[in-house]
Amino acid sequence: MIERSMIREMCDAFGPPGFEGPVTDVVRSYLKDFNIRTDHMHNLYIAHPGNQGNRPVIQLDAHLDEVGFMVQSIRANGTIAIVPMGGWVTSSVPSQLFLIQTRTGERIRAIIASKPPHFKTALEKQNDQVHLEDLVLDVGACSREDVVNLMGIAPGDPVAPQVVSSIDPSTGVIFGKAFDNRLGCVAIMEIMRRLKSEQLPVDVVAALAAQEEIGMRGATVTSQVVKPDFALVFEGSPADDLYFDEHTRQCALKQGVQIRHFDASYVSHRGFIDFAQSLADGSNIRTQHAVRRGGSTNAGKISLTGKAVPCLVLGIPSRFIHTHHNFAALEDLEACVSLAVEVLKKFDPEVICNG
Structure with missing residues (x-):
């Protein structure tokens, strides 16, 4: 077994x-x-x-x-631009949890930012499409300085999904x-x-x-x-x-x-x-x-x-x-x-x- x-x-x-x-x-x-x-x-x-x-x-x-991402740049508001490594199902990415691995080996949790409907224009709601190049990671920071100086995140850092797997003992189905x-x-x-x-x-x-x-x-x-x-x-x-x-x-x-x-x-x-x-x-x-x-x-x-x-x-x-x-x-x-x-x-x- x-x-x-x-x-x-x-x-x-x-x-x-x-x-x-x-x-x-x-x-x-x-x-x-x-x-x-x-x-x-x-x-x-x-x-x-x-x-x-x-x-x-x-x-x-x-x-x-x-499949993952790589940090490309860090913006003034603390969000993080990323580049895909591998072929993602684009529509599945927003609001998901990721881990960013820094050069020291620390892993920092991040969320792919997703704009709430309250802030979308009528046109944005009508054409609700996701483009990978528009997605950014949010680590809960309020400035670029916090991301760089407090968290140690830098361009080139790898990004991968954060998921904990399990196996259902009754069905034998693996999740992860x-x-x-x-x-x-x-x-x-x-x-x-x-x-x-x-x-x-x-x-x-x-x-x-x-x-x-x-x-x-x-x-x-x-x-x-x-x-x-x-x-x-x-x-x-x-x-x-x-x-x-x-x-x-x-x-x-x-x-x-x-x-x-x-x-x-x-x-x-x-x-x-x-x-x-x-x-x-x-x-x-x-x-x-x-x-x-x-x-x-x-x-x-x-x-x-x-x-x-x-x-x-x-x-x-x-x-x-x-x-x-x-x-x-x-x-x-x-x-x-x-x-x-x-x-x-x-x-x-x-x-x-x-x-």
Whole structure:
């Protein structure tokens, strides 16, 4: 069973692009028995202890970062202009709680300012649209001097949502933030723990990547370091079960792990998908399949490494990603972990590539 504390701590950790250090601290605390390496981007590399160095290399990928903001400037009235890091659902941002991390490591709570209807003109009420470039943070200060001198906030400070996660014991539904992609990271952490003493037919290197939300930058580096022959990419995938019927939806809570065939950055390897699906069928692991019109994962970068890398993209359905508050199901996370474990224990490059 996946430790619930590991899920909560990973999702609650502060970690917008370029500031993933607190997330990597959680990873290290739960994988103390593994040799973990890092680089200057905060990418983490975790090798399976049974690796031999002369077999096909399988990279396990998930990204550490979450969507956030960065402080751009501080105005005379004490409000703080910000720049987005990642693709926010703009309409969901006003009035939400955030944390600003200063250079000393202190975190200061802030609210995205939202003008009350009492002060809006008739035209503003009629055209009630939200533009990210117009949003400012309010830390409760009355002047720029208070923000700078008393709170120590400065341009370049990172900003991330303030949310405390929980897991409903009766439904198995997880509530929290940053399911894209802390749930993918949790999946990899659990996979490495379950396979620690297994004799695998391949070498396995987990690479938890930074800065995915601003252009898959971390995976550009990790794939060059690992030089994989194949890759399993894990993602907190946007659930669509609230918007489409059962025949049209492709990512529903409590319907199993999602296998992705196509998105804006990646065309799947059909042999890899067929191999995984056959193992899922044999082990009664529920799956659902997605052909996406948009979106992307680190597979977009990893698949183009070297002479090309066949990738299998596995998603954990997550409602309302790129906002403060998400829902996901423990059983879908478990299905993702279980399928990946089966794939790695029975990995057969010949069947995948020639089947």
